[in-house]
Amino acid sequence: MTYDLVVVGGGPAGVAGALTAALAGLRVALVDSGLRLGGQYFRHTQDAGQHPGHAPALDRFLRQAGALGTRAEVLLRHQVWSVSREPDGDLLVHCATRAAAVTGTAVAGAAVIGGAPTGALGERAVVLRTRRLLIATGAHDRPLPFPGWDLPGVLTAGGAQALLKGGGVPAGRRIVVSGTGPFLLPVATGLAEAGVRVLGVYEANGGLGLARHPLLALGKAGEAAGYAAALARHRVPYRTRQAVVAAHGEHEVEAVTVARLDKDWNVLSTRVVECDAVAVGYGFVPQVELGTQLGCATRPDVDGSPVLRVDATLRTTVPGVWAAGEPVGVGGWRLAELEGRLAGRAVVADARPTLVTSTTRTTRTSTATPPPGDTAVVPGVFARRHQRWRAFGEALQRAYPVQPGWQGWLRDDTLVCRCEEVPLARLREARSLGATDARSVKLLARPGMGWCQGRVCGYAVSCLAGEPQPQPPRRPIAQPVTLGALASLATPEPTADADATADATAGAAPGEPHDDHPAH
Amino acid sequence: MSFHITVDGRPVPVTPGQTIGAALHAAGVRAWRTTRFGGRPRGLFCGIGVCFDCLISVNGRPPERACLLEAQPGDEVTTA
Numbered sequence A: 001m002t003y004d005l006v007v008v009g010g011g012p013a014g015v016a017g018a019l020t021a022a023l024a025g026l027r028v029a030l031v032d033s034g035l036r037l038g039g040q041y042f043r044h045t046q047d048a049g050q051h052p053g054h055a056p057a058l059d060r061f062l063r064q065a066g067a068l069g070t071r072a073e074v075l076l077r078h079q080v081w082s083v084s085r086e087p088d089g090d091l092l093v094h095c096a097t098r099a100a101a102v103t104g105t106a107v108a109g110a111a112v113i114g115g116a117p118t119g120a121l122g123e124r125a126v127v128l129r130t131r132r133l134l135i136a137t138g139a140h141d142r143p144l145p146f147p148g149w150d151l152p153g154v155l156t157a158g159g160a161q162a163l164l165k166g167g168g169v170p171a172g173r174r175i176v177v178s179g180t181g182p183f184l185l186p187v188a189t190g191l192a193e194a195g196v197r198v199l200g201v202y203e204a205n206g207g208l209g210l211a212r213h214p215l216l217a218l219g220k221a222g223e224a225a226g227y228a229a230a231l232a233r234h235r236v237p238y239r240t241r242q243a244v245v246a247a248h249g250e251h252e253v254e255a256v257t258v259a260r261l262d263k264d265w266n267v268l269s270t271r272v273v274e275c276d277a278v279a280v281g282y283g284f285v286p287q288v289e290l291g292t293q294l295g296c297a298t299r300p301d302v303d304g305s306p307v308l309r310v311d312a313t314l315r316t317t318v319p320g321v322w323a324a325g326e327p328v329g330v331g332g333w334r335l336a337e338l339e340g341r342l343a344g345r346a347v348v349a350d351a352r353p354t355l356v357t358s359t360t361r362t363t364r365t366s367t368a369t370p371p372p373g374d375t376a377v378v379p380g381v382f383a384r385r386h387q388r389w390r391a392f393g394e395a396l397q398r399a400y401p402v403q404p405g406w407q408g409w410l411r412d413d414t415l416v417c418r419c420e421e422v423p424l425a426r427l428r429e430a431r432s433l434g435a436t437d438a439r440s441v442k443l444l445a446r447p448g449m450g451w452c453q454g455r456v457c458g459y460a461v462s463c464l465a466g467e468p469q470p471q472p473p474r475r476p477i478a479q480p481v482t483l484g485a486l487a488s489l490a491t492p493e494p495t496a497d498a499d500a501t502a503d504a505t506a507g508a509a510p511g512e513p514h515d516d517h518p519a520h
Numbered sequence B: 001m002s003f004h005i006t007v008d009g010r011p012v013p014v015t016p017g018q019t020i021g022a023a024l025h026a027a028g029v030r031a032w033r034t035t036r037f038g039g040r041p042r043g044l045f046c047g048i049g050v051c052f053d054c055l056i057s058v059n060g061r062p063p064e065r066a067c068l069l070e071a072q073p074g075d076e077v078t079t080a
């Protein structure tokens, strides 16, 4: 059988989109590589998931995730490595998993085609057939290389956050937080509140300090004040125009060099700070490869990163494919969740046109002629909120650019690519041989050709190659997949259509079941 | 209830739902493999399955990402 919608990503965007569509009676599957739903923002320990009563936003998310579990197929620990188009227009979502085969729920099994038993490598291929796809794959950290950044104990800011939120483990006992962007604040606050020493937050941009943090100017006074108060309470210094420019240690990080920077991030002076862990992050890289694989057009985000181009209903340029959250532009979890809902509504409108028009007609207040399609799907109030929050996300990104001076922090032997262990000197060599873009540098010096496929070093390589802005990824597959999983794909057996099940559940209206956003 | 896994024969406590990577980190084990060329130590870096720094062999299986893999009672982990 065929799903009406497959959602890739179980963060705020994916869960909101999947739930909106499932409540409208669509047959929905959501796939995530993680152990639990939540994505990055709502990542939680198993215990927090079982005993709610922590943060109101997380509790609300957990209720939604619970509701989704009863109405849709939720495939955790399933990593999507590619999506392909069938001649009849359906999409095949190719996953690899080590999880035990799904059983139990109504649509399970029937929709999963080509699932093969666990092979010698323990990895199984699972293929889902669907009419529509929602890409809600989020983002990953954007690290910048510096001497010693590959020492154990140096983590990305998001990595330290994920370790704390998902595992309950602080990255160290004496931690330095560095990089740029508002995300450094929750990372430092979380660690300090977990009871470890945060020796300092070093923000490479700015110069104004917390009292004039851009969050304030953007109407997020409460949020900024909350972080400021928490950092003050734990006596965590917040220093702007400073950054970790080197990490030192034999087998693990033992100290870092913190530099004062000019506005282009050239080093003015340095000092050494002893520590046992570092959390560094210079913003995020949206994960767009499932979209680019299918031919979705991209546009440069504020910081130049390629993001998927979408219309007001979050539809990409490829028929049947929607995207929401960080893959369409970095802007935080609230925006991601809103976009997930809007995309969910658009998918419902596409699948059941009569349902959506009949419910939105009663609520539409404007008498102006609506442009065809969009306002029925995205009522004005949502469209305006969406624009406002998107603008907020863009303003934050503009306030925290990456400045070129970081390239001066590197030494000849600093690894730029951690996987293939390519030092700066080899990239320089490639450039001197005439390589002036990331692709030709890659062919000559092999950065970005290892396991991570350039996700970690891609931005840095692009800058060091002298590209004006990073190009969209051209990875043939979105995730490395084992030969075992590929082999088990060899004999997919499409199963009989099972349309009957959908109509039985199609009664629910596409309402706004989870419209209780906080006011800000 | 918490349980143990073994790391090179040594018991390491695990809170249910923790990944192998989180359990190792909590026990102060922050590097568990070395790189192919430079022999440099590696452990967690991105924490979310993107960087592949954290590859580890559990129960003799081929390497998997420690940051994504949930620890199970009785797991035997070998570091390089």
Ligand SMILES: Cc1cc2nc3c(=O)[nH]c(=O)nc-3n(C[C@H](O)[C@H](O)[C@H](O)COP(=O)(O)OP(=O)(O)OC[C@H]3O[C@@H](n4cnc5c(N)ncnc54)[C@H](O)[C@@H]3O)c2cc1C
Residues within 6 Å of the ligand: A008, A009, A010, A011, A012, A013, A014, A031, A032, A033, A034, A038, A039, A040, A041, A042, A078, A079, A080, A081, A136, A137, A138, A139, A140, A141, A157, A158, A159, A161, A162, A183, A186, A284, A287, A324, A325, A326, A327, A332, A333, A336, A337, A478, A479, B046, B047, B048
């Ligand atoms: C490591 C990290 C930690 C972060 N922590 C915070 C935080 O604490 N606070 C904060 O305000 N912001 C945080 N952010 C920013 C975060 O991106 C947003 O706040 C928000 O989570 C975005 O929501 P989303 O739904 O777009 O994506 P996400 O929440 O990132 O969800 C995307 C989901 O898609 C899954 N996925 C991606 N690709 C695949 C695939 N190929 N196959 C299967 N599943 C896939 C991922 O496992 C993930 O669960 C963090 C970002 C990162 C990278």
Ligand code: FES
Residues within 6 Å of the ligand: B043, B044, B045, B046, B047, B048, B049, B050, B051, B052, B053, B054, B055, B065, B066, B067, B068
């Ligand atoms: S820490 Fe990056 S993949 Fe596990």
